[in-house]
Amino acid sequence: xxxxxxxxxxxxxxxxxxxxxxxxxxxxxxxxHAYHSQIYTTLQALEDQGLVTSQTDESDDRLKRRTYEITxxxxxxxxxxxxxxxxxxxxxxxxxxxxxxFSGQRDHADVIDELRIQxxxxxxxxxxxxxxxxxxxxxxxxPEAPPxxxxxxxxxxxxxxxxxxxxxxxxxxxxxxxNLVNQLKA
Amino acid sequence: xxxxxxxxxxxxxxxxxxxxxxxxxxxxxxxxHAYHSQIYTTLQALEDQGLVTSQTDESDDRLKRRTYEITxxxxxxxxxxxxxxxxxxxxxxxxxxxxxxFSGQRDHADVIDELRIQxxxxxxxxxxxxxxxxxxxxxxxxPEAPPxxxxxxxxxxxxxxxxxxxxxxxxxxxxxxxNLVNQLKA
DNA sequence: GAGGGCATGTAAGCCGTTACATGATTTC
DNA sequence: GAAATCATGTAACGGCTTACATGCCCTC
Numbered sequence: 001x002x003x004x005x006x007x008x009x010x011x012x013x014x015x016x017x018x019x020x021x022x023x024x025x026x027x028x029x030x031x032x033h034a035y036h037s038q039i040y041t042t043l044q045a046l047e048d049q050g051l052v053t054s055q056t057d058e059s060d061d062r063l064k065r066r067t068y069e070i071t072x073x074x075x076x077x078x079x080x081x082x083x084x085x086x087x088x089x090x091x092x093x094x095x096x097x098x099x100x101x102f103s104g105q106r107d108h109a110d111v112i113d114e115l116r117i118q119x120x121x122x123x124x125x126x127x128x129x130x131x132x133x134x135x136x137x138x139x140x141x142x143p144e145a146p147p148x149x150x151x152x153x154x155x156x157x158x159x160x161x162x163x164x165x166x167x168x169x170x171x172x173x174x175x176x177x178x179n180l181v182n183q184l185k186a
Numbered sequence: 187x188x189x190x191x192x193x194x195x196x197x198x199x200x201x202x203x204x205x206x207x208x209x210x211x212x213x214x215x216x217x218x219h220a221y222h223s224q225i226y227t228t229l230q231a232l233e234d235q236g237l238v239t240s241q242t243d244e245s246d247d248r249l250k251r252r253t254y255e256i257t258x259x260x261x262x263x264x265x266x267x268x269x270x271x272x273x274x275x276x277x278x279x280x281x282x283x284x285x286x287x288f289s290g291q292r293d294h295a296d297v298i299d300e301l302r303i304q305x306x307x308x309x310x311x312x313x314x315x316x317x318x319x320x321x322x323x324x325x326x327x328x329p330e331a332p333p334x335x336x337x338x339x340x341x342x343x344x345x346x347x348x349x350x351x352x353x354x355x356x357x358x359x360x361x362x363x364x365n366l367v368n369q370l371k372a
Numbered sequence: 373g374a375g376g377g378c379a380t381g382t383a384a385g386c387c388g389t390t391a392c393a394t395g396a397t398t399t400c
Numbered sequence: 401g402a403a404a405t406c407a408t409g410t411a412a413c414g415g416c417t418t419a420c421a422t423g424c425c426c427t428c
Contacts, residue, residue, distance in 0.1 A: 001281060002387085008288035018407050031283040038388060040409060064395090064408065082292055085300035086282055089307045092355070094276040095187060097217040099268060101348045102194035104341030106268055114271035121275045155290030161366050162287050169278070172358040180347050188415085204379050224416060226381060250380065250423090 002034050002042050003051075007078040010052060010070040012155075017043055017066065027159065030129075030166050043068055051077050100180070108184045115184075119177045126170035129163055188220050188228050189237075193264040196238060196256040198341075203229055203252065213345065216315075216352055229254055237263050286366070294370045301370075305363045312356035315349055 005028050009020055020043075021036045046052045051074035057065045070078075096118060103111045191214050195206055206229075207222050232238045237260035243251045256264075282304060289297050 001284065004288070005284060008284075011288075016407075017409090021407095028284060028287055031278045031280045033277055035389065036407090037390085037409080037411095042387095044409095065406085066408075078288070082285065082289060083296070085296075085303055086285065087303065089304060089311065090280040090282055091219055092217045093219075093279065094217045096272055096276055097348050097351060098187065098191060098194075098214060099272065100344055100351075101214055102190070102197075102264070102341075102344070103268060104338070104344045110269070110271075117271055117273065118275060125275065152290070155288075157369070158286055158288070158290045161369070162283050164365070165283060165286075165362050168358050168362050172354050176351050176354050179350070183343070183347070202379075203381090207379095221417065222379090223381080223383095223418085228415095230381095251378085252380075 001032060002038060003046060004078060004081050005032060005034070006039070006042060006046060006068075007051065007070060007074050010068055011075060011078055012152075014067050014069040016068065020068075027162075031162065046074070050074075112181055112184055115177050115181050119174060119181075122170050122173045122177070126167060126174065129166045129170065132163060187218060188224060189232060190264060190267050191218060191220070192225070192228060192232060192254075193237060193256060193260050196254055197261060197264055198338075200253050200255040202254065206254075213348075217348065232260070236260075298367055298370055301363050301367050305360060305367075308356050308359045308363070312353060312360065315352045315356065318349060 005024060006020060008028075009015060009023055015023070017036065017040050021034075021039050024032075024034055024039070043052065043054070047054055047068070050071060052068045052070050054066050054068045057067060099114070100111070191210060192206060194214075195201060195209055201209070203222065203226050207220075207225055210218075210220055210225070229238065229240070233240055233254070236257060238254045238256050240252050240254045243253060285300070286297075
């Protein structure tokens with residue numbers, strides 16, 4: 001999965017591993033996070049498969065900075081992946097729900113405490129999402145240059161859609177927690 | 187994680203691997219699924235650690251049926267896990283969101299088609315959740331006997347809470363998809 | 373006797389997590 | 401000169417997925 005995220009970003013412009021990590025943390029990481037270790041190894045794998053090329057920037061400094069560029073094969077791979085629609089839904093994996101499921105015999109007060117911790121965290125996440133301006137992402141991808149791709153507007157709309165998902169998700173969780181806490185207090 | 191799910195169920199009553207698989211599929215599997223291969227190997231690991239014991243039923247047939255029972259150490263392990271509250275939120279991992287994120291350059295019609303497939307699947311899941319009566323789970327766990335644990339009522343409430351989560355989640359996703367489809371059509 | 377449900381296992385491989393490890397540049 | 405940020409890697413491990421493999425029992 002991460003391979004497609006990397007190809008997806010490199011499809012916009014050449015980037016190094018560190019920049020990819022930053023981009024992911026601020027965008028796709030909210031629904032598919034990755035550690036830098038995995039990013040570097042996956043980039044290596046993509047290069048071995050000829051889907052990206054890399055070059056060390058010798059020009060301006062002695063920093064071992066490696067910039068990755070997508071190849072035509074890489075773009076084809078990305079397009080092929082996108083063209084095959086998902087036919088199942090994503091599986092939820094949420095430890096909190098497992099904990100709640102088996103919390104029947106726990107002290108209600110303890111369960112409520114835990115739910116309140118979660119509530120605070122989700123509240124923070126909601127606020128973080130709402131603070132992200134829609135065009136913020138545009139700025140991240142294109143620091144001080146005009147868009148390298150013709151219509152980043154269509155992309156921007158999709159980015160906003162995933163942000164919208166995050167907001168709806170966090171609101172839903174907050175409502176669920178509030179509802180459950182109230183029930184447990186009664 | 188699966189270890190705690192297994193301990194959680196075995197904390198109610200002794201079960202074999204197959205029964206655990208069935209129970210998971212119908213309950214916790216909605217937020218933490220598991221393949222039978224992992225269930226059997228994890229049960230073996232739990233036994234090696236003295237958290238469960240097993241015995242082959244020789245009594246009535248030649249079927250190699252192995253029933254697992256939780257030990258006192260197992261109950262302690264489960265209690266210890268439950269008593270330590272989660273301090274982070276679960277990470278979402280949703281391929282659909284990754285796909286949407288990078289779908290800016292795709293044909294809108296194709297994206298809409300894909301979203302409609304997802305809509306149908308989520309609609310079905312929502313209906314499945316709503317069809318599950320709250321006491322259904324009670325029946326699954328205690329087929330034709332009185333509850334082995336004093337108050338399964340408290341547990342039942344928690345099970346219902348996770349089911350409620352599922353319903354809220356599916357509704358949220360449906361609304362998000364409808365909203366996005368409408369936007370893409372405009 | 374064919375198919376579906378009951379029942380249990382092994383093994384390879386992939387992906388992701390955690391930890392270890394290093395070093396330059398920039399800012400206070 | 402200390403701390404934060406930029407920048408890149410390796411390695412061990414654990415958990416999950418996929419595939420392979422087997423065999424009984426019951427119903428049609």
